[in-house]
Amino acid sequence: MLSYEVGESVPPHTAHALSVSLPTWKANVGYEEGEDWVLSKMKTGYPRFFIHKTIEAFAEAIVQRHGTPTEEAFLFPSHAVSARCVQFLRDQIPSLPARSVRIVDLYPNAALPNSAGNSNGTFTKPIISAILFPRDHAKVAKTFWQHSGDGISSRRAEYCHKAFIDGRLASKQVSCEKINGPGFVSPSKGPRRYQKRDSLELSSHKTIDVTGGFEGEDSVQFVEERFGRNLDLSLAAKAKLAIRRRIAGALTANVDLHEALQMPKPPTRKAQVEGFSEDDVYLHPCGMSSIFNTHRTMMACRGPRKSISYGQELLISLEDCSNLTGYSFPYIDTLKVLEKWGPGCLFYGHGSSADLDDLERRCEAGEKYLALFCEFPGNPLLISPDLCRIRSLADRYDFAVVVDETIGNFINVNVLPYADVVVSSLTKVFTGECNVMGGSFVLNPRSRYYAELKEVMEQDYEDNYWPEDAIYMERNSRDFISRIDRINRNAEGICDKLKAAPIVKEVYYPKYSATRKFYDQYRNAGKGYGGLLSVTFRTTEQAVTFFDKLETAKGPSLGTNFTLSSPYVILAHYGELEWTAQFGVEADLIRISVGLEDSADLVSRIERALVAASKTAGV
Structure with missing residues (x-):
């Protein structure tokens, strides 16, 4: 029987694993x-909810050198991100003295040989930017880290902490007093990016910016976790280009990086959107960063207006859903971004046609909105929104449409023609290995806002994607298409088995949903319904027994190459179960992210868990 101990990393014995084992219902309740x-x-x-131990250790080292025992540090990849965190602290804590928050930027040490400084011996871009502040306000800073997704990765922390200890990073303390006032959302006016130059040249330029001058040093080698081989930093530029081409659909072959970039480019996956190319694909450190920066870019482009959260984040707390430990796994971040970084948000938790009727009445009455954010399909009930109607309303009443296609994934569905921006968490099924974060932001060149968004992106976009993470992401994603096809088949087989079981109350999956017609409308020819499903049972006892006996990995996240299960509502909203029931989401719902295992073996595991659950009381 497959079994991981409580608290073990998932995958086990993986330094940069993205999930953690909570193998029983009792363990999930105990955590909460x-x-x-x-x-x-x-x-x-x-990672966004649990600060990785390598990041924590690096932050403590920075406080020891640059702070006091009463202070804490949060680490970000650029000064601009740190400045946004400082402004968030000021907005949330108006009484916070300006001098009590400081930014410390860490640059490659110009005094060392082979360092790539400018003419006056300083550096223009830090490789780490830390904010130091009174420890009492750590919860507020943690909120920014979680909602923005713009904190540093564990691999960046690991590499830079060593450089810090070795003296290869020099520091500069920067005054925070010039950061703008409340609600600061303006672009940073950084260097222009994504100009119409050769993509490979451009990608190399971006990598140089990210590493702040470490290129050329023999020490810039990343040691591969699994095999101990060296990974050269120079691969990062090509890796990022390959990822962007893969997302654009211009790179579909499962070949190594060098061969991939020599291949002639076929028409892009989203060919029905005229003019679309890899130059409209931007990378971010994680999926939440893509969403946060999409919203920020929209406001910079169109001004601060209310946004709409439609049919996603079905389980939203009245506050931040933080439990006693401060390490929660709530799926609330998009709504919180729309609420806290702008004039507010109109929330439609059901994602129904009646909600769109209400939105239409509001727009007819003169209400103006920035953008509608939705998932395709939604999580955890796998409901698919009516994108055609949403697009029609957006065109008529002048608001943008932002679609998160993470769960549907861009092999199964094509939503770009109906969106102004498509965002995705590459952390999930695109990488599959559950060992590296990433996100993407895709512009629709046919959007009425395209020229304005592109101009803001050219001035404001920062490539904060750590090179080592990009190298892992590119390699993990080479077989993305074949993996999706197998996961689709496995998930349908599991759903068929669950639906036939008398003790199962409901199976939530796009194929069986009342909104299947919407999913099918945007489904690519010959593709399936994805790898995520949810299931409820006739009694809570049956749900608990089924979960405990199910022989899969168990923990947060989804889209992994191995099947991963969780009691979604218990883990996400333990303190508000009655409230979530208002949205038709039952407390004992179990979410299953289906992997690549042998189909017959997976169905057998489901059968054994069903047999055990059928023997519990209440049958």
Whole structure:
């Protein structure tokens, strides 16, 4: 029987794993209730909610050198991101003294040989930017880290901490007093990017910016976790280009990086959108960063207006859903971004046609909106929004449409023609390995806002994607298409088995949803319904037994190459189960992210868990 210990990283024995094992219903409840038998064993957690131990250690080292015992540090990839965090602290804590928050930027040390400084011996871009602030306000800073997705990755922390100890990073403390006032959302006016130059040249330029002058040093070698081989930093530029081409659909072959970039480019996957190319694909450190920066770019482009959250984030707390430990796994971030970084948000939790009727009435009455944000399909009930109607309303009433296609994924569905921006978490099924974060932001060249968005992006976009992460992401994603096809087949087989079981109350999957007609409308020919499904049972006892006996990895996240299960509502919203029931989401719902295992073996595992659950009380 497959079994990981409580708190073990998932995948196990993986330094940069993105999930953590909570293998029983009791362990999930114990986590939510802050019980030590669970918390004391946790080696890691989902990165935006659980600060990785390598990042934590680096932050402590910076405080020891540059701060005081009463201070804490949060680490970001650029000064501009740190400035946004400082402004967020000021907005949330008006009484916070300006001098109590400082930014410390860390640059490659110009005094060392082979360092690439400018003419006056300084550097124009830090490789790490830290904010130091009174420890009492750590919860507020953690909120920015979680919602923005713009914190540093564990691989960046690992590499830069060593450079910090070795003296290869020099520091500069920067005054925060010139950061703009409340609600600061304006572009940083950084260097122009994505000009119409050769893509490979451009990608190389971006990598140089990210590493701040470390190129050329023999020490810039990343040691591969699994095999101990060296990974050269110079691969990062090509890796990022390959990722962008893969997202654009111009790179579909499962070949190594060198061969991939020599191949002639076929028509892009989204060929029905005239003019679309890899130059309209931007990379971010994670999926949430893509969403956060999409919203920020929209406001910079169109001004601060209310946004609309439609049919996504079905489980939204009235506050931040933080549990006693401060390490929660709530799926609330998009709504919180729309609420906290702008004039507010109109929330439609059901994602129904009645909600669109209400939106239409509001628009007819003169209400103006910035953008509508939705998932395709939504999580955890796998409902697919009516994108055609949404597009029609957006065109009529002048608001943008932002679609998160992470769960549907861009092999199965093509939503770009109906969106102004498509965002995706590459952390999920695109990489599959559950060992590297990433996100993408795709512009639709046919959008009425395209020229304005492109202009803002050219001035404001920062490539903060750490080179080592890009190298892993590119390699993991080479077989993306074949993996999706297999996951589609596996998921349908599991759904068929669950739907036939008398103890199962409901199976949530796009193929069986009342909104299937919308999914099919945007489904690519010959493709399937994705790898995510949810299931409920006749009794809570049956749900608990099924989950405990199910022989899969168990923890947060989705889209992994191995099947991963979780009691979604317990893990996400333990303290508000009655409230979530208003949206038709039951407390004992179990979410299953289907992997690449042998189909017959997966169905057998489901059968064994169903047999065990059928023997519980209440049948």
